[in-house]
Amino acid sequence: MDALTLTTAYEILRQPLGDILPRVSAALAPIVPHVGAAELSTHCAHSPFKTAGGTELLTAAELAPLLDAGVPGKPWQGTATVGGRERAVVAVASDATLRGSVLVLVRENGSAPAGPDALAVAQALWDLVTSHFDRFASEAVPGALARSRTAADTRARVIAELTATHAAALSGILAVLRSRALDDATARATATDLAATALVETRSTWHRDRALAEEPVQEAFGRLADELRPLLRHSPVRLDLGAPDTARSLPADVAHSARAIVRSLLLIVLEQEPVRRVHVGWQLTEQELRVAVRDDGPGALSSCEVGAGTVRDRLEVLGGRLDVDSVPGWGTTLTAVIPLATPQAPAEAAHPLAGLGEREVQVLRHLALGHRNRRIAQELHISESTVKFHVANILTKLGVASRGEAAALFHAAA
Numbered sequence: 052m053d054a055l056t057l058t059t060a061y062e063i064l065r066q067p068l069g070d071i072l073p074r075v076s077a078a079l080a081p082i083v084p085h086v087g088a089a090e091l092s093t094h095c096a097h098s099p100f101k102t103a104g105g106t107e108l109l110t111a112a113e114l115a116p117l118l119d120a121g122v123p124g125k126p127w128q129g130t131a132t133v134g135g136r137e138r139a140v141v142a143v144a145s146d147a148t149l150r151g152s153v154l155v156l157v158r159e160n161g162s163a164p165a166g167p168d169a170l171a172v173a174q175a176l177w178d179l180v181t182s183h184f185d186r187f188a189s190e191a192v193p194g195a196l197a198r199s200r201t202a203a204d205t206r207a208r209v210i211a212e213l214t215a216t217h218a219a220a221l222s223g224i225l226a227v228l229r230s231r232a233l234d235d236a237t238a239r240a241t242a243t244d245l246a247a248t249a250l251v252e253t254r255s256t257w258h259r260d261r262a263l264a265e266e267p268v269q270e271a272f273g274r275l276a277d278e279l280r281p282l283l284r285h286s287p288v289r290l291d292l293g294a295p296d297t298a299r300s301l302p303a304d305v306a307h308s309a310r311a312i313v314r315s316l317l318l319i320v321l322e323q324e325p326v327r328r329v330h331v332g333w334q335l336t337e338q339e340l341r342v343a344v345r346d347d348g349p350g351a352l353s354s355c356e357v358g359a360g361t362v363r364d365r366l367e368v369l370g371g372r373l374d375v376d377s378v379p380g381w382g383t384t385l386t387a388v389i390p391l392a393t394p395q396a397p398a399e400a401a402h403p404l405a406g407l408g409e410r411e412v413q414v415l416r417h418l419a420l421g422h423r424n425r426r427i428a429q430e431l432h433i434s435e436s437t438v439k440f441h442v443a444n445i446l447t448k449l450g451v452a453s454r455g456e457a458a459a460l461f462h463a464a465a
Contacts, residue, residue: 060179073103075154075180082169083141085156091118092152092184104157117142118153126170133157141165143173147181268295268335271306275313279331288321293332293343301340305389308365309333309342312387315362316344320383323348339371342387352383362387404461406448414441418454419461 063074076088087104091114100114113132121127121144128141139158144151154177165173272294283290313331320329326348334341354375366373371389404412410431417427424438431438442454451457 087157143177145181265300266306289328291330295333340389345384347382350377350379419458
């Protein structure tokens with residue numbers, strides 16, 4: 052990269068994380084003209100998909116194949132589905148993060164291909180940006196971690212609500228289309244197949260999102276092991292590793308934080324004299340990740356010595372704790388306990404009807420009065436089929452099987 056490009060990259064990396072993609076787009080516009088940009092970055096557990104410019108209709112699902120098929124270091128240009136239609140794009144993949152990232156520049160159809168020099172600049176700039184992102188994720192800075200956890204809550208609620216809404220609507224469509232009252236078997240079969248496909252896609256979207264937001268625990272521990280071994284390569288201290296004995300996954304921000312916490316604790320442990328052996332182990336349960344660092348040192352470490360600074364700050368953000376068990380002459384065991392779910396304040400305990408939309412609450416109120424669909428449709432000035440969809444949504448969101456159970460919940464919450 053030339054000096055001008057490096058200066059541009061430096062200015063971009065100084066920006067808040069949310070402003071980086073628009074700055075990258077603006078920097079590349081003169082050499083790779085485009086009308087919009089998007090990224091899918093696996094470093095960011097809870098907002099991996101971002102857009103800038105005229106890409107409002109672009110979806111993460113459309114970028115996922117470009118991420119999977121991209122070759123880091125070799126930008127690709129051609130046509131891809133963007134916003135539901137074929138558009139000219141440039142896709143720049145990077146492997147500067149563990150699971151990669153892709154930058155997509157949406158171009159005007161018919162525009163001349165970008166030259167090799169322009170593509171090389173785009174690749175170098177995106178590699179720098181991705182490395183910058185990965186550093187933030189790996190260090191698990193408490194402030195950024197807190198924002199990530201807040202985003203996790205919001206994003207999880209939105210995904211759950213959208214998934215429930217779409218699944219209920221599609222289930223209702225399937226129920227109608229499968230009705231024996233319909234005599235056009237061919238039309239019914241075709242429509243049923245289309246609706247079933249849409250339902251599968253809704254569920255697969257959730258799975259794709261989960262794959263970006265989570266990290267297999269054994270893969271996460273393996274990455275930690277790769278980071279720790281160089282620290283002790285020329286040290287007389289022996290490092291023992293106790294990998295988790297499960298194939299489950301854990302939230303990516305928990306994985307990032309756990310690695311950062313272990314690195315900090317290990318450095319504290321190694322300051323003691325003498326220490327000949329250190330054991331690092333992870334144990335994953337349904338509710339929490341337990342990260343243990345055990346040494347055979349003098350056993351004189353206290354909670355104050357190991358609980359200060361970023362270790363404590365990270366654990367406070369995650370709602371976790373640090374247990375210190377020192378036995379003079381035998382060593383110290385440091386155990387960081389990290390909940391897998393974001394802690395919720397008692398006042399925020401979910402209200403039974405909190406997940407319902409305004410119209411769904413109106414429909415539920417009529418259900419509680421014993422009104423049938425036709426009466427509800429007349430009262431709310433909507434069609435009966437719309438009422439059916441609202442009822443299906445209500446039953447799904449409340450986790451009940453009948454209108455009577457939904458009505459009972461309404462009366463209990465009133």
